Amino acid sequence: MSAAGVTVPAPQPLRWLRVLVVGWFYQLKMQAQSGFMIMTALVQPLIFATIAMADQQAGSRSLPILFYALGAGIMGIWSTVVFGCGGVISWQRHQGMLEPLVMAPVPFVLVLMGITLGTATVGLYSMGATLLWAAVVFRAHVQLADPLAFTLAAVVTVVSLGLLGLVMGSSFVLYRNSNSISNMLEYPVWLVTGLLVPLSLLPGWTHPLAYVLAPTWGVLALRAAALGGQPLPDIGWCLLASLAYLALGVWLVGRVEVRARRTATLTFQ
């Protein structure tokens, strides 16, 4: 912004928003061209959706096909988050980018947040793919009961999963083999958050775990919006979870940054 030759710095929130949007867009472009991410966000959810829908058709209990299509879609978003965000700091370090990013005159957490939100957004591929698959291959009647609420629920779910990715990325950095934690975390979260299996079938002790994980509320909101129900309370819980993840993520990233500066390990693998 300039007036009469004098450069007026943009207000801080706008600068932060710009950093976030640019980081998000850059990450989205980069991940959308990664073969591994396409496999994780497209092929894998389609395989799981097919398994669940085929079992549903062969089985004796029947839930709507859309129940499984939406669950498999969020499974894909979770996978992209687990693999794309779990090693976010380690990856920047590996590429020699951690020092410049920490030195940049914007909060480091905003840079990371752009990356994790961009990665979670790539997961939306899986939602579209599983819905299309359900309609074309399994002849499901895909008509959303409340398209507006569905869109809102999808956006809130992606944001909350991206922020959960921020928490994971900043905590996994303390563990050298973060990739193996990512390998381990796919199935348990798919299971306890009720993405393909109703929560009522799981042991009671798993329910508190489900309540603190955003995919639980995200899938409930999406199902309510798609199949008919009250999506707003679940969207609200998803937003609340997002705020908690944001607070935790900001705190964790700050701790990691200070610790790495103090011990001069920003560039160490």
Added chain:
Amino acid sequence: MIGGLISYRALFYWISPWQYVPTMLAAPLFQILFFVYLGRSTGVGSTSFFVVGNSIQICSMAGIYGMTMAISNERQFQTLSPILATPSNRLAIFLGRGLPVLITGFQTTCFGFLVSALILGFRPAPASLPLLLVAVVVTAASCTGFGMALGSVGLRVRDVFLISNIAYFAVLLVCGVEVPLSQLPGSVRVLAQFLPLTHGIAAGRLLAAGRGGATAIADILWELAVGVAWAAFAYLLFRYFERSGRRTGAFDRL
């Protein structure tokens, strides 16, 4: 065998306990639990159907990924050219790498059965146990043969792990691991006959239910034939890519 063991120590990513436990034990265990509960939710099969299917299928994690690492990582780490410059017998190099992977796959499946017995109440028929173990060894060997073929493709293709990932998840659907074969389209059922796991799992389910006999033995032999065919195909592929790689200098292009 010594070469295979050394290559396993050097090239198998998940060999350290910090990697092995989460990737080769915890993740497969959660896979079993996930599909057992999915099966209960849809009412498509018994707990035993999913325990046997998934416990045997998880041996393919070592077979598919392990063999891909054992062959194509030589190219990634730029050690392939020196190995191929040696006069060593190619078949010995090739098969030596399969043995540690086969043992790892066998261990993973045994772990799956053991934990399923402890937490899911899985009880295979005691009289069938020896033959069930034979079925597991044969299936692990056949997955290793399949993995050899994928690893050989890595001598030519740059991102072979993408193919390995797709293969690992595709067998869940195609080989009757999670969906009864009778529910799949005819063309998929035909394809499944020529993939590892299909017959090993069918034999495992019969044996676990105490209905072994000639059908289970025939399935084990069929699984063995599939594994041998994949290993032979993999060896031919390896030699072909070796020759063409020498000609084009592809080994040093990453």
